[in-house]
Amino acid sequence: MSATDLPRLQRVAVELRQTILRMIAKAGSGHPGGSLSMVELLVGLYWHTLRHDPKRPDWPDRDLFFLSKGHGCPALYAVLAAQGYFPQEELMTLRRYPTRLQGHPERWSVPGVEIAAGSLGQGLSMANGVALADRMDGRSRRIFCLMGDGEIQEGQVWEAAMTAHHHRLDAVCAVIDANQLQQNGPVKLIQDIEPLAEKWRAFGWHAIEIDGHDIARVVQAYDEAETVQGKPQAIVARTVKGKGVSFMELNPAWHGVAPKPDELERALAELEALKR
Amino acid sequence: MAGKPTRDGFGEGLLALGKTHPHVVALSGDLEDSARAIWFKTAYPDRFFSVGIAEQDLIGTAAGLALAGKIPFACSFSQFVTGKTLEQLRMAVCYQQLNVKVAGSHGGLSVGADGATAEALEELTHMRALPRMTVIVPCDALEATKATIACADYPGPVFLRLGRAPVPTITKEADPYRIGEAAVMRPGHDVAIVACGVMVAHALQAAEQLAREGIEARVINLHTIKPLDQATLLAAAKEAGAIVTAEEHTVLGGLGGAVAELLVQTHPVPMRFVGVLDRFGTSGDPAELLKVFHLMPEDLVKAAKDVLRLKQASFKVQG
Known part of the structure; x- marks a missing residue:
């Protein structure tokens, strides 16, 4: 990534946040907090790291992105539309029958949505399965799996962590959107999962801990992960739930509630100010 | 009457698929011997995967293999491979309409002495309720072999219920077998x-x-x-x-x-x-x-x- 790219990508991130909030407001329901926290993680992937082609979404050698924290799908939809996987206008149909943009992702409901999610903790096992198949077939591609910090309380995640280590699945890169909150409050108070990076290391993974809103650092972490051989990689991204909107940031009330019209206006204005 | 367990018929069918279907793979949660997938594992070690005693990851990994074009057979005790995994079977396999085959050995009372915790007696109800799931219970080892081979060419999720105890062989080699035709x-x-x-x-x-x-x-x-x-x-x-x-x-x-x-x-x-x-x-x-x-x-x-x-x-x- 060149130095001139950074301001452009930061602006993309702000625009994505505005789109996400418009979508959720229009839908009247959805999960703004966890969608806003993962924006830079997706920008780094889709604008820099992933080998992908929106015009050929079924390209067999494409890198794969698995969104395991399915409630964050407004962010994924906004990214996919911005990249040209499907028309931007469709974004405003989120969650309303008969939409292709389901409240939690349905595999291939629109091009680019690689897996279903919504029942937490399942994406990493699927990433491992693809990596095992790819190894058999001599196909080299990366498989990224984005999970929430609350999500990794699910036991299946750690079953999958052991499997990826045992089979030395270095094509698999887990990205943890550690936004500090889950539905009923701080992760630390509901069920503490720290120390995160040490946990992944203890499971045999190469762990990288970063500020998940620093796009340059995000991209650097993806680059570092790709050089790791013989080990799966975990990027622990320290983020802020509701990032970019003052009254949503680190406020558990914004886990699963849509902004009302006046709240949307305030939020959009705050984000607009970030562009200047 | 000659007796043979349906799990043996499954194991023979899976082994036969190894030769004819290069995309068939198998995985288990440390019960491949019990489920007779060990014969496939021995013949095709590169196409068998162990995930440890972790059934949820077993089904999730099978889903991933299917996403990448394989035809995975996930094998374990019928109770554990359907009971601990209902949520994985529902979302990762059935909702995603993936070509995953689930083989549950030790179905019913056939596990005998091990007792209630391993005796699967409700899984047909659970599996049948899942949209897109096909549910098969072979009556003898010969039919189990035919069913196993047939389901590799039958797109979508399939659950095969198999038994541990020997049962009389009542079908014949020449009997036709088609999934869905009684x-x-x-x-x-x-x-x-x-x-x-x-x-x-x-x-x-x-x-x-x-x-x-x-x-x-x-x-x-x-x-x-x-x-x-x-x-x-x-x-x-x-x-x-x-x-x-x-x-x-x-x-x-x-x-x-x-x-x-x-x-x-x-x-x-x-x-x-x-x-x-x-x-x-x-x-x-x-x-x-x-x-x-x-x-x-x-x-x-x-x-x-x-x-x-x-x-x-x-x-x-x-x-």
């Missing part, structure tokens, strides 16, 4: 016994006994519980006018439930359900347990006579 094993117009698994052999023995008493029982091997062979079942209801269902499984929502759901809406006839009566299993020899749980030929004879009386009573009412 087999009429014996003709008869007085009553029909619809069965799966080991209960098909018991139904044939019951039919012989009934014949000695002048009652002609049709025996239907309903090896595919979903999708249901509606034509064969409807014909049985119309022509025999009385139905007994038989399964080594709870009577709540399994084979009996599937048959009743169809017939009560299309051609209601008197029915009796032979199966496990809403209770857990227990330790014992599998053959002994079939007696304890009233799943023997004589239990089917009794149920057939009951349902026949109901049929005759309804004739009298109708005059």
Whole structure:
């Protein structure tokens, strides 16, 4: 990534946040907090790291992105539309029958949505399965799996962590959107999962801990992960739930509630100010 | 009668697929020996994956293999591979419509001495309720081999229920096998016994006994519980006018439930359900347990006579 790219990508991130909030407001329901926290993680992937082609979404050698924290799908939809996987206008149909943009992702409901999610903790096992198949077939591609910090309380995640280590699945890169909150409050108070990076290391993974809103650092972490051989990689991204909107940031009330019209206006204005 | 477990038939079918279907792979949670997938593992070590004792990850990994174009067979005890994993089977396999085959050995009471915790008695109900899932219960080892081979070419999720205990081989090599097409094993117009698994052999023995008493029982091997062979079942209801269902499984929502759901809406006839009566299993020899749980030929004879009386009573009412 060149130095001139950074301001452009930061602006993309702000625009994505505005789109996400418009979508959720229009839908009247959805999960703004966890969608806003993962924006830079997706920008780094889709604008820099992933080998992908929106015009050929079924390209067999494409890198794969698995969104395991399915409630964050407004962010994924906004990214996919911005990249040209499907028309931007469709974004405003989120969650309303008969939409292709389901409240939690349905595999291939629109091009680019690689897996279903919504029942937490399942994406990493699927990433491992693809990596095992790819190894058999001599196909080299990366498989990224984005999970929430609350999500990794699910036991299946750690079953999958052991499997990826045992089979030395270095094509698999887990990205943890550690936004500090889950539905009923701080992760630390509901069920503490720290120390995160040490946990992944203890499971045999190469762990990288970063500020998940620093796009340059995000991209650097993806680059570092790709050089790791013989080990799966975990990027622990320290983020802020509701990032970019003052009254949503680190406020558990914004886990699963849509902004009302006046709240949307305030939020959009705050984000607009970030562009200047 | 020669006896062989259906899990052995599965193991032979999987081994045969190794040769003919390069995309077939297998995985297990440290029960590949019990599920007889070990024969495939030995022959094709590069196409077998262990995920440790972790059934949820087993199904999730199978889903990933299927996403990448493989035809994975996820093998374990029937109880664990369906019970611990309902959520994974629902979202990762069925909702995503993936080509995952789930093989559950030690189904029913066949695990015997291990007792209730390993005796799967509800999984047909659970699997049948999942949209897009196909549910198969082979009646003998030969049919298990055919079913295993057939499901590799049958797109979408399939659950194969297999047994640990030897069962009589009652089908023949030349018998046709098609998923979703029930087999009429014996003709008869007085009553029909619809069965799966080991209960098909018991139904044939019951039919012989009934014949000695002048009652002609049709025996239907309903090896595919979903999708249901509606034509064969409807014909049985119309022509025999009385139905007994038989399964080594709870009577709540399994084979009996599937048959009743169809017939009560299309051609209601008197029915009796032979199966496990809403209770857990227990330790014992599998053959002994079939007696304890009233799943023997004589239990089917009794149920057939009951349902026949109901049929005759309804004739009298109708005059």
